[in-house]
Amino acid sequence: MLSHLAYKVAEPLWNRPATTAAVRGRAVKQLDLAIVLAAGEGTRMKSELPKVLHPIAGRPILDHVLLATAPLNPAELRIVVGASREKVGAHISANFPSATQVVQAERNGTGHAVQLALESAPHLGSVLILAGDTPLLTSVTLQEFFDAHIDMKAAASVLSAHVPDPFGYGRIVRDADLELERIVEERDANPIEREIFEINTGVYLFDIAVLRAALAGLKSGNSQGELYLTDVIEIIKSSGKSVVAIASNDYTETLGINDRSQLAECTAIMRDRINDAHMKNGVTIVDPTTTWIDAGVEIERDVTIFPGSSISGASSVASGSVIGPRTTLDGVKVGAGAKILESRVSESTIASGANVGPFSFIRPGTTLHADSKIGAFVEVKNSVVGEGSKVPHLSYVGDATIGSGTNIGAATIFVNYDGVEKHQTTIGNDVRIGSDTMLVAPLTVGDGAYTAAGSVITEDVPAGSIGVARAKQRNVLGWVLRKRAGSNSAESARKAGATEGSTKVQGEA
Ligand code: UD1
Ligand code: MG
Numbered sequence: 001m002l003s004h005l006a007y008k009v010a011e012p013l014w015n016r017p018a019t020t021a022a023v024r025g026r027a028v029k030q031l032d033l034a035i036v037l038a039a040g041e042g043t044r045m046k047s048e049l050p051k052v053l054h055p056i057a058g059r060p061i062l063d064h065v066l067l068a069t070a071p072l073n074p075a076e077l078r079i080v081v082g083a084s085r086e087k088v089g090a091h092i093s094a095n096f097p098s099a100t101q102v103v104q105a106e107r108n109g110t111g112h113a114v115q116l117a118l119e120s121a122p123h124l125g126s127v128l129i130l131a132g133d134t135p136l137l138t139s140v141t142l143q144e145f146f147d148a149h150i151d152m153k154a155a156a157s158v159l160s161a162h163v164p165d166p167f168g169y170g171r172i173v174r175d176a177d178l179e180l181e182r183i184v185e186e187r188d189a190n191p192i193e194r195e196i197f198e199i200n201t202g203v204y205l206f207d208i209a210v211l212r213a214a215l216a217g218l219k220s221g222n223s224q225g226e227l228y229l230t231d232v233i234e235i236i237k238s239s240g241k242s243v244v245a246i247a248s249n250d251y252t253e254t255l256g257i258n259d260r261s262q263l264a265e266c267t268a269i270m271r272d273r274i275n276d277a278h279m280k281n282g283v284t285i286v287d288p289t290t291t292w293i294d295a296g297v298e299i300e301r302d303v304t305i306f307p308g309s310s311i312s313g314a315s316s317v318a319s320g321s322v323i324g325p326r327t328t329l330d331g332v333k334v335g336a337g338a339k340i341l342e343s344r345v346s347e348s349t350i351a352s353g354a355n356v357g358p359f360s361f362i363r364p365g366t367t368l369h370a371d372s373k374i375g376a377f378v379e380v381k382n383s384v385v386g387e388g389s390k391v392p393h394l395s396y397v398g399d400a401t402i403g404s405g406t407n408i409g410a411a412t413i414f415v416n417y418d419g420v421e422k423h424q425t426t427i428g429n430d431v432r433i434g435s436d437t438m439l440v441a442p443l444t445v446g447d448g449a450y451t452a453a454g455s456v457i458t459e460d461v462p463a464g465s466i467g468v469a470r471a472k473q474r475n476v477l478g479w480v481l482r483k484r485a486g487s488n489s490a491e492s493a494r495k496a497g498a499t500e501g502s503t504k505v506q507g508e509a
Contacts, residue, residue, distance in 0.1 A: 029126070029146070029150045030073075030075060030125070030126075031072050031073065031074040031075070031125075031126055031127075031128055031146060032074065032075050032076070032122050032124070032125030032126055032127065032208065033074055033075065033076050033077075033078065033121055033122060033125065033126070033127040033128070033208065034069050034072070034074035034076070034077050034078070034127070034128045034129075034130070035078045035079075035080065035114060035117045035118075035127060035128070035129045035130075036062070036065055036066065036069070036077070036078070036079045036080070036129075036130055036131070036132050037080050037110060037113050037114070037117075037129070037130070037131050037132060037202075038052050038062055038079055038080060038081055038082075038088060038131075038132030038133075039080045039081055039082025039083060039085075039104040039107060039113055040082070040083065040107070040132075040133070041082075041083040041084075041107070042083070042084075042133075042258075044258045044259040045258075045259060045260065045263070046260075049087075050083070050084035050087050050088050051133060051257065051258075052088060052132045052133060053087060053088060053091055054257070054263060056135050056263070056266060056267050056270050057267070057270045057271065057274060057292075057293070057294050057295040058294030058295055058296060058297075058312050058313065059294070059295055059296070060091065061132070061133055061135045061257055062079075062088070062091070062092075062132045062133075063095065063096075064135035064136070064137075064270075064295075065130060065131075065132050065133075065134060065135060065137065066079075066096055066099070067139075068137045068138055068139045068142060069128065069130070069139070069142065070139070071139040071143065072128065072139065072142055072143060072146060074128065075122075075125075076100065076121070076122070077096070077098065077099040077100065078099070078100045078101075078102050078117045078121070079092055079096075079099050079100070079101055079102065079132070080102045080103075080104050080113045080114075080116065080117050081101050081102070081103060081104070082103065082104040082105065082106075082107055082113075083107070085101075085103060089101055102116050102117045102119075103116075104116050107226075108220075108226055108227055109220070109224065109226025109227040109228055109229070110202075110226075110227070110228060110229035110230070111215060111218045111226070111227030111228050111229040111230075111231065111232065112226070112227040113229075114129060114211070114215060114229050115215050115218075115227070118208070118211070118212055118215065121208065122208060123208060123209060123212070124208060124209060125207075125208050126146075126149070126150075126205055126206070126207060126208065127205070127206050127208050127211060128142070128146065128203075128204070128205050129203070129204045129205075129206070129229070130142075130202065130203045130204075131202045131203075131256060133256045133257045133258070134201070134202065134203075134253075134254060134255065134256045134257075135257065135266055135270065136252060136253045136254070136255055136266055136269055136270065136273075137203065137253050137254065138253060141159075141248055141250070141253055142203070145157065145159050145203065145205065145246055145248075146205060148244075148246050149205040149244075149246070152242070152244055152246075153242065154205070154242045154243060154244045155206070155207045155210045155236055155241035155242055155243065156204065156205070156206050156207070156210065156211070156214075156232065156233060156236045156241070156242075156243040156244075157204065157205045157206075157243070157244050157245070157246055158172070158180065158183065158200055158201075158203075158204055158233065158243070158244070158245045158246070159201045159203035159204070159245075159246055159247075159248055159254070160172045160198050160199060160200060160201060160245040160246065160247045160248070161198070161199055161201050161247060161248045161250075161251035161253075161254045162197050162198050162199075162247060162251060163197060163199050163251045163254075164197075164251075166194075166196065166197050166198075166199045167186065168186050169186060169199035169200060170183045170184065170185045170186070170199060170200035170202075170230050171183065171184050171185075171186070171189055171193050171194070171196040171198065171199060171200070172196065172198040172199065172200060172245045173193060173196065174198075174245070179244075180233065180237070180243050180244055180245040181234070181237065182230075182231075182233050182234035182237070183200045183230035183231075183233050183234075184230075185222065185223070185224075185228065185230065187222075187223040187224065188222050188223050198245070198247065200230060200245075201248065201254035202254075202256065203254070204229070206232075207241075210236055210239075210241055211232060211236075213239075214232035214235040214236050214239075215232060217232075217235050218231055218232065218235075219231075252269050255269070270295070271288075271291075271292055271293070272288060274293050274294075274295060275288040275291055275293060276288075278293065278299050281299070281301060282300075282301030282302060283299050283300075283301065283302075283303045283304075283305065284302075284303070284304040284305065285305045286304070286305065286306050286307055286324075287306075287307035287308075290307045290308045290309075291305050291307065291308075291309055291310070291324075292309075292310040292311075292312070293305075293310070293311045293312075294311065294312040294313060294315070296313075296314060297311050297312070297313075297315045297316065297317075298315075298316040298317070299311070299316070299317045300317065300318050300319040300336075301319055302319050302320050303317050303318075303319060303320065303321050303322070303323065304321075304322045304323070305323045305324050306322070306323065306324030306325035306326075306327075307324065307325045307326070308324060308325050308326040308327075309323050309324035309325065309326065309327045309328070309329075310327075310328050310329070310330075311323065311329045311330075311332075312328075312329070312330045312331070313330045313331035313332075313346075313347075314331050315329050315330065315331060315332045315333070315334070316333050316334065317329075317334040318334060318335050318336040318337075318338075318352065319336050319337075320336050320337040321334050321335070321336065321337060321338045321339065321340070322338075322339045322340070322341075323340050324340075324341070324342070325341075325342060326342050327340050327341065327342060327343050327344070327345075327357070328343075328344045328345070328346075329345050329346075330345070330346040330347065331346055331347040331348075331364075332345045332346065332347070332348050332349070332350060333348075333349045333350070334350045335349075335350060335351040335352030335353070335354065335370065336352040336353075337352050337353050338350050338351070338352060338353060338354045338355070338356075339354075339355045339356070339357075340355075340356040340357055341355075341356065341357035341358045342357050342358035342359050343356050343357035343358065343359065343360040343361065343362065344360075344361050344362070345361075345362040345366075346362070346363060346364055347363075347364035347365065348362050348363070348364065348365065348366040348367065348368070349366070349367045349368070350362075350368045351367070351368060351369050351370040351371075351372070351387075352370050352371075353370050353371040354368045354369070354370065354371060354372045354373065354374075355372075355373045355374070355375075356368070356373075356374045357374070357375075357376065358376055359376050359377050360374050360375070360376065360377065360378045360379070360380070361378075361379045361380070362374065362379075362380050363379070363380065363381035363382065364381070364382065365381065365382035365383070366380050366381065366382060366383050366384070366385075367383075367384045367385070368380075368385045369384070369385060369386050369387040369388075369389070369404070370387050370388070371387060371388045372385045372386065372387065372388060372389045372390065373389075373390040373391070373392060374391050375390070375391065375392035375393050376392075376393055376394070377393065377394045378391050378392075378393070378394065378395045378396075378397070379395075379396045379397070379398075380396075380397045380398075381397070381398045381399070382398065382399050383397045383398065383399060383400040383401065383402070383414075384400070384401045384402065385397070385402045386401075386402050386403045386404035386405070386406060386429065387404040387405070388404055388405050389402050389403065389404060389405060389406040389407070389408070390406075390407050390408065391408040391412075392407075392408075392410065393410035393411065394410050394411045395408055395410070395411060395412045395413065395414075396412075396413045396414060397412075397414050398414050398416040398417075398422070399414070399416040399422050399423065399424050399425065399441065400414050400416070400424070400425040400426070400427065400439075400441075401424070401425070401426050401427065402427045402431075403427060403428045403429035403430070403431065403447065404429050404430070405429055405430040406427055406428070406429060406430060406431040406432070406433070407431070407432050407433065408427075408433045409432070409433050409434045409435035409436065409437060409453060410435040410436070411435055411436045412433050412434075412435065412436065412437045412438075412439065413437075413438050413439070414439050414441065415438050415439060415440040415441060416441045422441075423441035423442040423443075424441055424442055425439050425441045425442070425443045425444075425445075426443070426444045426445070427439075427444075427445045428444075428445060428446050428447035428448065428449065428463065429447045429448070430447060430448050431445055431446075431447070431448065431449050431450070432449075432450045432451075433445070433450075433451050434450065434451045434452050434453035434454065434455060435453045435454070436453055436454045437451045437452075437453065437454070437455050437456075437457060438455070438456040438457065439451075439457050440456065440457060440458045443457065443458070443459075443460060444460045444461075445457070445460070445461045445467070446460075446461060446462045446463030446464065446465070447463045447464070448463055448464045449461045449462065449463055449464060449465050449466065449467065450465070450466040450467070451466065451467045451468075451469075452466060452467065452468040452469070452470060454470045455467060455468055455469040455470050456469050456470070457469055472507060473507050474505050474506065474507040475505065475506035475507060476505050477498075477504045477505070477506065478498060478499060478500045478501060480493050480498070481493055481494065481498060481499065481500035482500045485500075
């Protein structure tokens, strides 16, 4: 069920530049706990798949949040799961085994979720709280938020953002001195508060002891009858401790996903971010709006990607390669200087200097060795094509091993399936398979062997031999003039000197 979500958990590209406090010369302050809230039902997604497991750029929404949090190195990570906790929990266990899962059986609000997450948690230190549905947050922003929280010696900090359309978000209410006073939810806000464009992003840092005390004072007297985490701000403020709202300068980072439209919006922003990072690294992307690259994909400099291409899964592309236009690579390792044009390739390796396409289909388990060529309208499955070997036109290669320097003639079919089982074909080095050969597996064609064009080869062909397996040709002279009299063909034949008289058959004794 979750197999399509399996991938190497690598740090996202945009998290890589060292931006930690230590690097910027600040005192390193340990984050003691991070809590990710993911117990929501995600009903507006209208999906069998839990909301936080919907993929963006090849990894689930939740994973983006967890990977952005990871560089802050929290001593402990707790994830609150509720609705669909079986699937979400299984995913967390498989991919983030060191995280602690906290079950919120009843959805009683964000304050309730954090109360549960703090049970048996450390009593001192700092806690970062964030939602599991904001995949665009970066570790850079989270680290800066943490640094600011420490610098300001705040008991509670809220990451805020100025958004063009604040509808639906909690609003940041500031006092006459522009200091954070409280957060009011859309549904509970008065008309004046609804005019506030600074919103609560749902990312917070707290002193754990202060938060714990404030949570005990939460009440559910609001429009949803829930315990709102946001209410702790007012409680902490009224106890005389410092609370601050720190504005993010890129509100797009804080967008949350509640429905499929927001999923598409965030996916497009993620696409642009990934493409920008690759372009900064020296990759030419001719049309970034139609180029889709998964978060974990590695691309070296001087690769060119033409429009309409996507590179997904555990793929990597080495320097100087040309991909596209309209090419799909999924789980493909591409060597230096390879060219893949208008083709679809999955779970395969394409070595340096190899050429594919246009219009070819390379299926899982294929290895194309250096400088080999798969030309137009060729399907290859679970096969090895040796160094410098070519399958230039209109062929099917399945379950085969082809040596080096071999040429497979146009329209050759590797007949690997007998209707019940698949069989293997082995072709040696420097072989010449004639056009339109049927190679009926299991079969071995030895080094330097040939097959005659149009042959149906059912027996092994020894090294250095030519396999010929086709009917001998006969020419029935004058046939067109007799049987198609009056046709253009007959007329042309007559002009060329053919006569209908003879009934001789060339090629027969
Ligand atoms: C919340 C904030 C709002 C903020 C917005 C930012 C509150 C009361 N409001 O509103 O100020 O602007 O986020 O996106 O916190 N969750 C649980 N258990 C629950 C309820 C929620 O784990 O009982 C999780 C959800 O899965 C989600 C997160 O908490 O990941 C936020 O909950 P959601 O219902 O989306 O809150 P918003 O109405 O968006
Ligand atoms: Mg939300």
